[in-house]
Amino acid sequence: MSEPSPAGEWLIFRGAGERHDGIGRLPAPPPWRDFRERDRDAETRRLGVHRSRAAAWRPGAEELEVVNAALYLRRPLLVTGAPGVGKSTLAHAVADELGLGAVLRWPVVSRTTLQDGLYRYDAIARLQDVQIAAHAPGGVGPGDPGSVESIGDYIRLGPLGTALLPSDKPRVLLIDELDKSDIDLPNDLLNVLEEGEFAIPELERVAHRLPDGVARVRAADGTRVDVRDGRVRCAEFPFVVLTSNQERDFPAALMRRCLHLELGRPDRERLAAFVRAHLGEDRAEAAADLVQRFMERSRTEMLAADQLLNAIHLTGQAPGLDRERLADLLVQRLDRPR
Template identity: 70%
Template sequence: MSESGDWLIYRGAGEPHEGIGRLPDPPPWRDFRSRDEDGGSDGTDRRLGAHRHLAELYRPGAEELEMINAALYLRRPLLVTGPPGAGKSTLAHSVAGELGLGSVLRWPIVSRSTLKDGLYLYDAIARLQDVQIAAQSGRNDDPDGAAGTAEDIGSYIRLGPLGTALLPADRPRVLLVDELDKSDIDLPNDLLNVLEEGEFAIPELQRVADRLPDRAAEVLTDDGARARVVDGRVRCTAFPFVVLTSNGEREFPPPLMRRCIHLRLGRPDHDRLAAFVQAHLGDEAVRASEDLITRFLERSRGELLAADQLLNAVYLTAEAAPVSRARLADLLIQRLDRLR
C-alpha cells in the first residue's frame, strides 16, 4: 500500500502525466483480456471467479439445489427472484460450468425488448442494399428482380439468444433472461407460447422454403456459429435450461408463474459473502476484508445493498492508502433503495 493520496491516478491538476502506467491489473470480474480467438467470451471467470475452486463454502443451499434440479427434470424455466447481488445471474453460469453445457446465452432485458428480439433478427435493409448493388453491377439473377435470390436469405437472419437456445441439439443450452421485470407489460405473456411449445417460426424463411435447397437455410446464431433451419421453423429437441431473473420490481402474470419453477434467493450470509470474495480474490482477500464483510452485513439489515458492491470495496481498499480504507468502502457501498 502507498501513502495517503498516492493511489490516485487522476489528480485533477490539469497537467498531463504518465500515471496511467501505474494502474494495477483490473479486478478479475472486470478483466476483458482473456477472450477466445473469435473475440468472444462466455464470462465464466468473471461471473464465478477465477479462484472459485478455492471457495468451498460457496455451495447452494438444499432448497436452491432442489429447485434447480426440479427445473432440469421438468424442462421448465427457472424464475429466480431476489435482491440485487444475490447471485441470480451467477446461477446460470454455475449450472452451465458444472454440467458442461457450453457458454451461457444471455438476453439482457430492457423496457423496449420484444419477443422477436430474443428469437431472431431479419436485416431486410441490408438485403435490399445488396440487391440494389448487384442490380447496378448486372449481377442480379433473382427472377423476381426485387429481393435477391432465395438461397441467400439466411445470410440476413441472425437468431437471438432465445432462438439459438431452441435449436435442435443433443444437450440443452443454458439461457439467461436477465432482469425480466424490466420488460414492458406484454413480454412475459408473449414468452408463454414459445416456452411452452419449444419452437417458433421464421416467416421470412417459410415464404421461400420451397425455393431453398432441401427446404433449408443456413443462418447465423447468437454466439457466432451457423445453424440450419428447415421449413422456416426452429424446434428444440433438448429444452434449454432457462433462467429468468427478477429483482422484484413487478409481479408476473399467473400463466407465466404456472409454467416456471420459482426460486427465491435471500440475502447472502457471512459464509456466503466470504466465499464470494474468496472465489474472486483468493484466501488472503477474505482474511484482510473481515471487517468490511461484517460492516456490509450490519448495513444490509436496514439498507438495500448488492454483494458486488462489497467486492468492489474489498478490491479497491487493498489498493488504497490505509487511512482512507473505511471511508472509501462506505463511499463504494451505497444503499440502492435511496439516493444519497
C-alpha cells in the same frame, strides 16, 4: 508542484489543474473489467458471472431442490431476489457443472420484444447488397444476395431462438431482469415456452424452393446452423432462468408455467466464497473486516455483493488509507431515498 502525501499516493487524478504522467501508475484492472483480451467471452468479465464464481457457488438445500425440479420437469425457473444475490450466477453454475456450454444471455429492457429473443431478418441489408451487386463489374454472379438460397445470410437467431435449436443436451438460457420489460413481454413468452418451437415466416414462405427445405442462418453465439422448413423445434427443452429484482408482479399464466425460487441475502460463508473466487484466498482473508462490516450493514440496508468486491479490490490497491471510509464510499445502499 508539491509532492502528494503518502495517503494520497494512490490518487491518479489529483484535481490540481496541472498535466502529469500519473496514468502510467494505473494498476491492472479488476478481472471483471479487463477489456484487453478481446478474444475472451465478454460474459467472463461481468461481475457475478465469472466462471470461478460459478464454480464456487454453493446453493442451499431448498435452492438445490428447486433447480433440480426445473431440470427434471423441463420448466423455466423464475429466480427473484435483491440485486447482487447471485440470480444470474445460478444459470452459469448449472451450465458449468453440467457441461452445457456457454450461457445464452438475453438482457431485458423496457423496449425488448419477443422478436428480439427469437430472430431478426435484416431485409434492408439484403436490399442494399442486391443493389451493390447489381452495379458491380460483371453484374450479379455466384452468391447473389437476391437469390432464395442467400436468405439465411440475413437472418440471425436471438438468444431464445438459439436455445430452442435441436441439440442432444439442453442449452442454458438466462433471461435477465424480466421485470424491466414492457408489460406485454411476459405474456408473449407463454406460447414459446410452452411449445418449445417457433416459426420464421420469411423461411416458411420459401422452404419449398430451398435444397431439402434447409436454410443456413447465424445463431446468437455466432455459429451457423440449419433451419428446416422455416421452423425451430427444440429436442431438449433448454434450462431457462428468468431473473427478477421484484420490481413488478408477473401474470398468473407465466407463474403457472415456471418454478419459483427466491434467493435471500448471501450469508457470510457464501459471501466469503464469492470474494475468494474473484480475488483469491489471501485477499479474502485480508478483507475479513470489510466482509463483516458489509454483513452488518446488509441487515438494514439493500446492498449488492459486487459493491463489496469493488471495495475490497480498490482498498487492496491503496494501502495506508482509511479502508472503512473508502469502502463505505463505494458500498452505498441501493434503497437510499431519492
